[in-house]
Amino acid sequence: MQTDALLDRFLAHLAPLDPVAVWAHGSLAGGDYQEGRSDLDLIAVLDGIGPRTVWRLALLHARLRREPLSPLLHCTYLTPTTMEDPARPHLTWAHEELYKRPVTPVTRTELHAFGRVLHGRPPAGLLPPVPDGQLTRFVVRDQRDYWRPALADARLWTRDVWVDLGLLTFARASATLSDGRLISKREALDLLPGLGAPGELVEDIRGRRYGTPVPLGEEWTARRAELTRAYLGPAIDALVASYG
Template sequence: MDTETLLARFVRELSSLDPVAVWAHGSLAAGDYQEGRSDLDLIAVLPGRVTPGVVWRIATAHARLRELPLAAGLHCTYLTPSTAADPGRRHLTWAHEELFRRTVTPVTRCELHAFGRVLHGRPPAGLLPPVEDRELTDFVVRDQRDFWRPALDNAPLWTRDVWVDLGLITFARATVTAREGRLISKREALDLLPGLGAPTEVVEDVRSRRYDTPATPTGQWTADRARLTRDYLVPAIDALTASYD
């Protein structure tokens, strides 16, 4: 399996940095991973400061993976024991074949505690503090209000598959988390969306791209899909966020 080969090689490439732990979250850990379609979302905990020399070694490790299938979808954020507990800290991250800094969100932290997959070293308990229910709810509602809702005003974005797919799935997952305090998989989100009022034809379009062999979309369907998605998500997100203001 290409995924397991890539993961094993990645852990070996990091061995010179003596990582405290390497974990998987997201679809790979949740049991909803689709090889060749899902990203590989990883967290590595390094033993000491992330110095310029360490950054160079991280970039080199990722560069060595480029020959392997699926390597472009491997994303990893690098923590240390002294920085892991700070939810606002922006950590060095390799994603989309470049280095930048981002936070480890409450959703990711909850995933790691609930079903994170340990690829190497210590488990998340003891290295990451647990996330309180209110912190998780506040985050998913804020993400819908401050990121996804403004993005719906940018109509051209919604002609792209990734925005339709993630926009709908993230809304369903946020709704369940806000109402029930639990995390759900992308497959569960797709199953729930029709009951939440999402347009069935768009949900099935997303499902086919994730789990089946999708048909080549026409220009008309791409435009219709964008309109249907935006017409659904605008009032749905407004209603969700208003109930938590």
């Protein structure tokens, strides 16, 4: 598999930095990984991250750019002394650039529940557990403060990634808030009809993620955006009202 080859090369390039641990989360760890479509979501723990280490990480990822699937490889870099705060931004390589972002309570819960150890120590030995209530508070806040305002920008919802993530993240949030489950994207897709999502949208996502994608015409792209926004707005409002 190209995925295994890329992970082997990544770990080989990272080895000179002597990582404490490297973990996979998301679909790569949770059993719903689709090669060439799913992101490769990784966490690496290093003893320290100074300016020289940042430069070496940038060079590492630049060397991987020609590898198949490399645009899908995302890695956040933690240190044992900075990983406790879920709101703290950490150096991250994603979308082919370095920037900073937090390791959310969802990711932390995934790592403890089914994180895949690629190197070194397991999450349970390093990463603090997610306290009671922190996960649900984050999920409500994410729906209320990120996804709900994003619906105001109609242009975003003409893009596949916004339709897919918007609907699937809502379904996953619904499962987490109703019974504490972390579900896969496949499970979220199966859940959406029962949550009242239009069947056209569900099948659109299913074909793109699990079938053979077909080019979209402008008419369907525009209609899909309207359907998504019309569904998600009231759905998110109801979810937040119930659990916020």
